[in-house]
Amino acid sequence: ANLKNNDLSLDEYTRYGRQLILPGFGKSGQLKLKNTSILIVGAGGLGAPVAIYLAAAGVGKLGIIDYDTVEKSNLQRQVIHNESREGVSKAQSARMTIEELNSLCQCVAYDILLDSSNALEIIEKYDIVIDATDNVATRYLLNDACVMAGIPLVSGSALRMDGQLTIYNYKGGPCYRCLFPKPPPPESVLNCSDGGVLGVVTGVIGCLQALQAIKIATDMNGGPHNLLIFSATSYPLFRSMKLRPKKEDCALCGERPSITELIDYVQFCGSGAL
Amino acid sequence: ANLKNNDLSLDEYTRYGRQLILPGFGKSGQLKLKNTSILIVGAGGLGAPVAIYLAAAGVGKLGIIDYDTVEKSNLQRQVIHNESREGVSKAQSARMTIEELNSLCQCVAYDILLDSSNALEIIEKYDIVIDATDNVATRYLLNDACVMAGIPLVSGSALRMDGQLTIYNYKGGPCYRCLFPKPPPPESVLNCSDGGVLGVVTGVIGCLQALQAIKIATDMNGGPHNLLIFSATSYPLFRSMKLRPKKEDCALCGERPSITELIDYVQFCGSGAL
Amino acid sequence: MSLIKVKLSFSGGMELLFNNIKQKHIEISSSINPPNATTMKDLVCKFNFTILIKISDNLLKERPELFMSGDTVRPGILVLINETDWELEGELEYEIKDGDDIVFISTLHGG
Amino acid sequence: MSLIKVKLSFSGGMELLFNNIKQKHIEISSSINPPNATTMKDLVCKFNFTILIKISDNLLKERPELFMSGDTVRPGILVLINETDWELEGELEYEIKDGDDIVFISTLHGG
Numbered sequence: 001a002n003l004k005n006n007d008l009s010l011d012e013y014t015r016y017g018r019q020l021i022l023p024g025f026g027k028s029g030q031l032k033l034k035n036t037s038i039l040i041v042g043a044g045g046l047g048a049p050v051a052i053y054l055a056a057a058g059v060g061k062l063g064i065i066d067y068d069t070v071e072k073s074n075l076q077r078q079v080i081h082n083e084s085r086e087g088v089s090k091a092q093s094a095r096m097t098i099e100e101l102n103s104l105c106q107c108v109a110y111d112i113l114l115d116s117s118n119a120l121e122i123i124e125k126y127d128i129v130i131d132a133t134d135n136v137a138t139r140y141l142l143n144d145a146c147v148m149a150g151i152p153l154v155s156g157s158a159l160r161m162d163g164q165l166t167i168y169n170y171k172g173g174p175c176y177r178c179l180f181p182k183p184p185p186p187e188s189v190l191n192c193s194d195g196g197v198l199g200v201v202t203g204v205i206g207c208l209q210a211l212q213a214i215k216i217a218t219d220m221n222g223g224p225h226n227l228l229i230f231s232a233t234s235y236p237l238f239r240s241m242k243l244r245p246k247k248e249d250c251a252l253c254g255e256r257p258s259i260t261e262l263i264d265y266v267q268f269c270g271s272g273a274l
Numbered sequence: 275a276n277l278k279n280n281d282l283s284l285d286e287y288t289r290y291g292r293q294l295i296l297p298g299f300g301k302s303g304q305l306k307l308k309n310t311s312i313l314i315v316g317a318g319g320l321g322a323p324v325a326i327y328l329a330a331a332g333v334g335k336l337g338i339i340d341y342d343t344v345e346k347s348n349l350q351r352q353v354i355h356n357e358s359r360e361g362v363s364k365a366q367s368a369r370m371t372i373e374e375l376n377s378l379c380q381c382v383a384y385d386i387l388l389d390s391s392n393a394l395e396i397i398e399k400y401d402i403v404i405d406a407t408d409n410v411a412t413r414y415l416l417n418d419a420c421v422m423a424g425i426p427l428v429s430g431s432a433l434r435m436d437g438q439l440t441i442y443n444y445k446g447g448p449c450y451r452c453l454f455p456k457p458p459p460p461e462s463v464l465n466c467s468d469g470g471v472l473g474v475v476t477g478v479i480g481c482l483q484a485l486q487a488i489k490i491a492t493d494m495n496g497g498p499h500n501l502l503i504f505s506a507t508s509y510p511l512f513r514s515m516k517l518r519p520k521k522e523d524c525a526l527c528g529e530r531p532s533i534t535e536l537i538d539y540v541q542f543c544g545s546g547a548l
Numbered sequence: 549m550s551l552i553k554v555k556l557s558f559s560g561g562m563e564l565l566f567n568n569i570k571q572k573h574i575e576i577s578s579s580i581n582p583p584n585a586t587t588m589k590d591l592v593c594k595f596n597f598t599i600l601i602k603i604s605d606n607l608l609k610e611r612p613e614l615f616m617s618g619d620t621v622r623p624g625i626l627v628l629i630n631e632t633d634w635e636l637e638g639e640l641e642y643e644i645k646d647g648d649d650i651v652f653i654s655t656l657h658g659g
Numbered sequence: 660m661s662l663i664k665v666k667l668s669f670s671g672g673m674e675l676l677f678n679n680i681k682q683k684h685i686e687i688s689s690s691i692n693p694p695n696a697t698t699m700k701d702l703v704c705k706f707n708f709t710i711l712i713k714i715s716d717n718l719l720k721e722r723p724e725l726f727m728s729g730d731t732v733r734p735g736i737l738v739l740i741n742e743t744d745w746e747l748e749g750e751l752e753y754e755i756k757d758g759d760d761i762v763f764i765s766t767l768h769g770g
């Protein structure tokens with residue numbers, strides 16, 4: 001991000017005081033956040049803490065995409081919504097909470113279904129994309145669009161008692177297709193509606209996605225390319241696994257890419273819910 | 275907790291559906307949560323996600339203690355509050371957010387300073403206590419009161435880019451005094467106001483405190499007694515360390531305790547801000 | 549030829565295929581396919597139908613497509629050897645050593 | 660007598676005493692105090708004023724009370740050896756082995 005906003009207001013000095021005195025962050029970190037725009041795809045269990053903590057931290061612009069409306073069964077984990085928002089678009093509900101929390105954050109709600117026809121156009125307006133979605137097809141769509149647009153993708157997922165976190169397409173690391181060139185067989189895939197999820201697992205992973213986005217925005221050291229594995233019922237709770245660098249022969253981010261435009265991801269994955 | 279509420283309403287079946295279908299949780303787990311009361315001490319950076327996720331999950335009764343009022347500089351991490359709550363008691367503000375999120379949760383706001391004169395009386399009304407405080411003296415107070423009352427204490431802390439998480443006084447594990455019989459020298463102690471903190475670090479640790487409380491409430495396996503260490507700038511982000519069991523010669527929870535009633539913790543720690 | 553100890557872990561839903569076992573210490577021959585050293589290929593592609601099927605309590609036998617595809621693991625499963633992507637370790641050619649920590653993890657898609 | 664490699668980590672604010680170093684691999688004698696094997700006591704109480712002070716760039720020398728108290732570490736510091744509370748490993752009497760991973764962590768109180 002180019003630092004077009006190169007100073008902080010008095011209001012911002014007060015609000016972000018705890019970060020301004022933080023060694024290794026300070027005013028330069030705060031200015032970088034102010035000049036960063038982040039797109040959050042999904043305003044559900046993962047997207048809720050991501051949006052809340054990124055707005056609180058002082059990210060200048062947040063985009064939030066979700067086509068669903070708030071239902072009672074969401075409130076067990078999608079804590080950016082509340083009982084009064086039942087029936088409201090999730091993207092709009094998320095924007096309302098963000099504006100109450102930090103009116104300095106410019107928040108754009110996209111009440112649309114992201115697909116191959118609109119993904120690139122939207123994504124190109126942002127510096128970082130957060131994958132907080134709930135299905136395989138959208139995960140490939142986001143990955144492909146981020147590689148084409150040259151944008152890092154902070155990917156989180158949660159199911160039952162487990163969670164996973166990876167940054168794709170960042171500093172020579174792999175993209176989603178480097179790790180998973182072929183989609184999984186549809187019968188092996190579960191989402192939260194069918195498999196269930198302990199709400200706070202999405203809280204843990206979503207907070208960590210927000211953290212990784214902040215680290216990218218402020219150029220903090222992220223260590224080696226890695227996959228973080230979380231399991232609420234295991235000891236230790238977390239394990240970090242070193243990942244391969246990007247693959248030379250990746251069909252998307254490799255040296256001779258064969259995928260050069262967005263495709264039909266529902267067909268590619270053999271399963272829908274895009 | 276004795277299961278005096280031994281069934282779920284239709285509303286609860288809808289709301290907690292994702293947990294009811296969760297293997298290893300299900301209806302029995304949900305009923306245990308409904309019959310558990312949890313006291314959250316501190317409605318700040320840690321207490322915010324703890325209260326939000328425990329209420330969302332369906333904990334029957336939450337107590338929230340805080341004597342502060344909401345200030346703008348809190349909103350960078352204390353995401354249970356918002357701009358309209360500036361000047362409002364933090365305990366009351368937290369209760370308001372909880373009631374909007376889950377009106378089924380009975381939430382009691384304690385707008386008081388917890389000290390040796392009132393701690394035991396309040397704590398004894400709850401099954402689990404969450405330490406989400408910001409100073410050494412209150413940490414010893416809570417530890418001593420929890421041991422005297424026989425209640426597990428889920429302790430979290432966050433400062434700068436680091437966080438720590440431990441469960442004290444649970445299943446033969448240590449109490450805070452087993453690990454730290456003497457308080458640290460006051461000049462070695464920093465709080466978030468002086469040392470700064472990246473907001474989302476409190477989010478990560480607070481979510482994990484909520485998780486541990488849910489695991490205690492539902493008798494999920496917690497592994498060995500341990501300390502979880504988090505550092506936002508290290509690789510790996512998390513490390514788990516096995517801790518000693520409770521010490522036979524602990525002055526508080528040992529076989530011949532010399533501390534049998536609450537003391538003056540400000541004097542004991544040589545530093546205030548209780 | 550001797551016995552080597554290996555720790556297997558199953559995560560992200562893989563444990564459902566393995567009788568809900570998340571971790572299992574096993575002992576295997578250092579040369580399943582003499583005179584060659586035991587490799588990941590032996591574990592995943594052949595051994596599969598003895599040790600892994602035994603651990604899975606025959607679930608794998610009934611639905612091998614949830615674990616296998618061709619001569620390697622199915623798409624969507626990541627294999628990690630000593631906390632490192634097996635791609636960096638030689639994948640199927642990796643020679644398993646005493647004390648190795650092998651994780652089979654299924655990627656999650658929920659949110 | 661030989662050299663052993665040890666990984667030291669400083670966390671929870673301890674790194675501020677050690678020149679902002681979070682991790683450092685050092686080599687020390689297997690018998691600092693011959694003929695006895697090197698123990699944690701050698702590292703913390705005596706060695707302190709050579710290796711640890713060197714790592715700390717003399718910060719420790721100026722304010723030893725932020726690290727030491729009597730002949731052990733000050734209250735509020737936890738020592739962990741190979742991811743385990745040093746209390747379970749013999750504390751000051753623990754004999755340091757090649758490859759040991761020793762963490763000094765200061766407890767945090769913020770929230």
Ligand SMILES: [Zn+2]
Nearest residue numbers: 175178250253
């Ligand atoms: Zn790629």
Ligand SMILES: [Zn+2]
Nearest residue numbers: 449452524527
């Ligand atoms: Zn004790």
